[in-house]
Amino acid sequence: MRVLGVDPGLTRCGVGVVEGVAGRPLRMVGVGVVRTPAESEVAERLVLIEQGIERWLDEHRPEYVAVERVFSQHNVRTVMGTAQASAVAMLCAARRGLPVALHTPSEVKAAVTGSGRADKAQVGAMVTRLLRLDAPPRPADAADALALAICHIWRGPATNRLQQAVAAHRRTTREGIA
Numbered sequence: 160m161r162v163l164g165v166d167p168g169l170t171r172c173g174v175g176v177v178e179g180v181a182g183r184p185l186r187m188v189g190v191g192v193v194r195t196p197a198e199s200e201v202a203e204r205l206v207l208i209e210q211g212i213e214r215w216l217d218e219h220r221p222e223y224v225a226v227e228r229v230f231s232q233h234n235v236r237t238v239m240g241t242a243q244a245s246a247v248a249m250l251c252a253a254r255r256g257l258p259v260a261l262h263t264p265s266e267v268k269a270a271v272t273g274s275g276r277a278d279k280a281q282v283g284a285m286v287t288r289l290l291r292l293d294a295p296p297r298p299a300d301a302a303d304a305l306a307l308a309i310c311h312i313w314r315g316p317a318t319n320r321l322q323q324a325v326a327a328h329r330r331t332t333r334e335g336i337a
Contacts, residue, residue, distance in 0.1 A: 160180055160223065162223045162307075162308040162312055162315075163176050163215060163252075163308065164176070164224075164226075164308030167241050168244055169201070169243065171298060173298075174192065175187070175191075175305035176189045176190070176215070181313050185309060187292065189215070192298060193207070193212065205243055212251045216251060216255060223258050223260060224249075224257050225259075226249060226260070227307055228245075262307055262310050262314070266310060267310045270306075272285045282303065283295035
């Protein structure tokens with residue numbers, strides 16, 4: 160399984176591609192950050208993010224895209240920018256017919272470190288260890304993107320089976336009612 164992880168942000172959008180399956184060693188395929196100038200208009204920045212993500216999709220051909228689920232913060236302006244960048248990543252994936260999974264920060268932290276309250280340094284250290292890297296990817300947005308991809312590789316198959324079971328149950332229930 161090859162997964163593009165996206166840690167959305169307007170200034171720095173972390174991207175990382177990981178390949179592997181649960182229970183086996185994982186391999187980092189690529190990691191980086193799509194950057195936009197803070198002084199640019201939001202619409203222009205979103206276009207730059209879209210172009211950057213499209214380049215990553217073209218170059219690395221992932222089978223899945225895992226995006227950090229936006230959660231409520233105190234700074235509404237930050238949340239809006241993150242949500243907009245997240246939507247661009249989902250749109251790029253959907254345009255290509257790629258499945259998109261959303262994972263909360265605490266899900267990702269728990270999957271990678273064992274604790275949903277881990278800090279950025281702990282996440283970076285575990286990503287480094289799990290992918291057998293020489294040093295943690297910098298900036299932290301890049302390490303977070305890899306953590307998202309790892310989380311999806313480990314949790315995605317179980318989540319997909321659950322979603323399929325729920326869908327089958329709904330179909331059966333509807334057919335029984337009709």
